[in-house]
Amino acid sequence: MSGAFDYIVVGAGSAGCVTAGRLVGEHGARVLLLEQGPGDSHAVIRMPAGSFKMLFAPSPFVKHYASVPQSELAGRSVSVPQGNVVGGGSSVNVMAYTRGSRLDYQRWDEALGGGSGWDWEGLLPYFRRQEGHVRLDNVAHGGSGPLKVRDPNYLAPIAGVFLKTMQRLGLPFRDDFAGGDLHGIGYIPTTIDGAKRCSAADAFLRPVQGDARLTLVCKAQVTRLLLEGSRVIGVEYAEGGKLHRATASAEVVLAAGAFATPKLLMLSGIGPADHLREHGIAVAADLPGVGQNLQDHNVTFLTAETRGNYGYYRADKGRNLVRNLLHYGLFGGGPIASNGAETMGFVNLTDPSADPDIQLYCLGVMWPGLAAEQQKPGLTLMANLVKPLSRGAVRLRSADPAEDPLVDLGWLRDTSDEDRLLRALRYLREIAATDPLASIISAPRLPDPQVTDDAGLRAFIRSSTESNYHPVGTCRMGRDGDPMAVLDARLRLRGIEGLRVFDASMMPVIPSANTNATVMAAADKGVDLMMSG
Structure with a gap:
């Protein structure tokens, strides 16, 4: 053509x-x-x-x-x-429909010398006019845009258990992750139209x-x-x-x-x-x-078996799959209407008052690191490093x-990234040891519960960290004179x-x-x- x-x-x-x-x-x-x-x-x-x-x-x-x-x-x-x-x-x-924090775009504006129009206020009109949120329509959100946004259609039982556990650990419930402030725990807003x-x-x-x-x-x-x-x-x-x-x-x-x-x-x-x-x-x-x-963004994680199925174990197999397809086709609901990770949170483990640098997820399956034949009813807690200092190249x-x-x-080229992931991995263990989540866990699997020293946990992070699929920055904006x-x-x-x-x-x-x-x-x-x- x-x-x-x-x-x-x-x-x-x-x-x-x-x-x-x-x-x-x-x-x-x-x-x-x-x-x-x-x-x-x-x-x-x-x-x-x-x-x-x-x-x-x-x-x-x-x-x-x-x-x-x-x-x-x-x-x-x-x-x-x-x-x-x-x-x-x-x-x-x-x-997931998230925008990051207000301070992220302040850093963009600073990289351009200030007054660039790429700060939070400069981008907010574009977020708002694109967004068609099903329940929010205010100074931070658009309610009539073409990109439909909603709370999760379906919640696996593990979602409620995780949310309660995090609140017991002192993380406040947050109803809106797209308003410029991330600190808290809540539901993931999703770009889903109906089902x-x-x-x-x-x-x-x-x-x-x-x-x-x-x-x-x-x-x-x-x-x-x-x-x-x-x-x-x-x-x-x-x-x-x-x-x-x-x-x-x-x-x-x-x-x-x-x-x-x-x-x-x-x-x-x-x-x-x-x-x-x-x-x-x-x-x-x-x-x-x-x-x-x-x-x-790259992640570290913890997997554990649970006392019963609180998530999506074998939801895509045999009779379960047939049942779930019928439910979705007839009513637009059930596990197929979910993105598989309905909850998330944001924390800063070094300075709780600072902008969060760790994103938390809870999945209703044991992933990754286990072969299909090793899978059992279980969960995965994930900590995502969202303010990495390391840089790569293409x-x-x-x-x-x-x-x-x-x-x-x-x-991990910047050693502070590994330090923060180590703190995050220890925090995942603290979460898993806190009720009500602790009461449904039958056996921690990864990392090996016998590994408790820093050296062993650092080795686990290096051997298992994976991408959260957000590569950016390889043709960046910058101010005049920046080579x-x-x-x-x-x-x-x-x-x-x-x-x-x-x-x-x-x-x-x-x-x-x-x-x-x-x-x-x-x-x-x-x-x-x-x-x-």
Whole structure:
């Protein structure tokens, strides 16, 4: 599908759906939207419980990036799944709608020199106009936006037990995690419309998919950007066994994610000059920050068997599966209407009065670290490091567009991150030893309850920590004069015309909660910035 368009958007994930939807629906633009994965029509995407089927089993809708061996993790390679489908992460994630804390965006504004419009107040109008919350409509929340948000449809028994336990430990119940303050325990707000997932594709792209001005091409791999001098004029992409070229008279927007966006920039000669020359790529713009500043949330966990099934043990097997499918199909309820993790909390274990740096989850299954035959009725407590200080990087493996980039996560490279995860792991043990949760636990499984010393628990963390699937920051915004800043405050590439980045790559600092809502709001703001010059 070669041709000429007003705008080309690379990536039909959360940011790309927002961008294309607004450009076509509000601005009447001719838009080519390119997605490397397939369409999103499969029933498993619509079902909230489908997240676990897509994330933890082979799926055409998820691409797994394997990191380079991590020296801080005893040489282990870590897999980070990313959405590879129309809707991107919003079509496969656990649908958590969180925005992080007010202070996260203060740090964004500071990275841009202040007065940038990227602080909490600058982004709040975009959060509000996108959100269609079923019960909140106030200064912090929108009640009529296209992105439907609601409290959990279904609560496993473990959810109530966990909430009561955390309150006994002094964590206050919080009714709203999206108002800028995170401290507390409560229910996870979810992007669910009725009983079905509400992805970015559902909310923002679907309303314009019948518009002749939108051209959506799936299973299209963009191989390079087309430049005339220092201006991007289009893209080259492979689809259907053929190589195509398309041009944009206005601008090209990259929305392919924190791994794919810097890879495409470097393949096109935009990035660290020495690294590009190593791969025989002509340098169009020497931007040393491309691929740097990689941040992600990573977790530690505790699993235990329980005295009976308080969660989702064998909910997807045999008669249970038939019963649950019938319940969901007839009434839109039951376990299939749940994202599998209905509760969460935020704490700071070093300074309880400070902004939280640990996110807590309770799952009604024993995961990860156990083979299917070892599974029994049980639970998993998870502690997610949401203010990591460690930084990684994305680099080219070769000049071949078909090869994945080299992903160096860099977890625990800053030793204070491991210190905080150690405190969090000990806190998980304290939670498990507190009633009413303690009364339903029959046998702790991981980490080995015999391991109590710091050295043993640190070794467990290094051998088992996993991603919470929120890579960001690899093409970050920054103030003028910052040599590592890839973008300016209007999300324009420095030294390159006609090109912007709207996905999670643009974040200077990772938000201290699930990132999907922030990606969508940032893309929404990006469209306004682009259309105003």
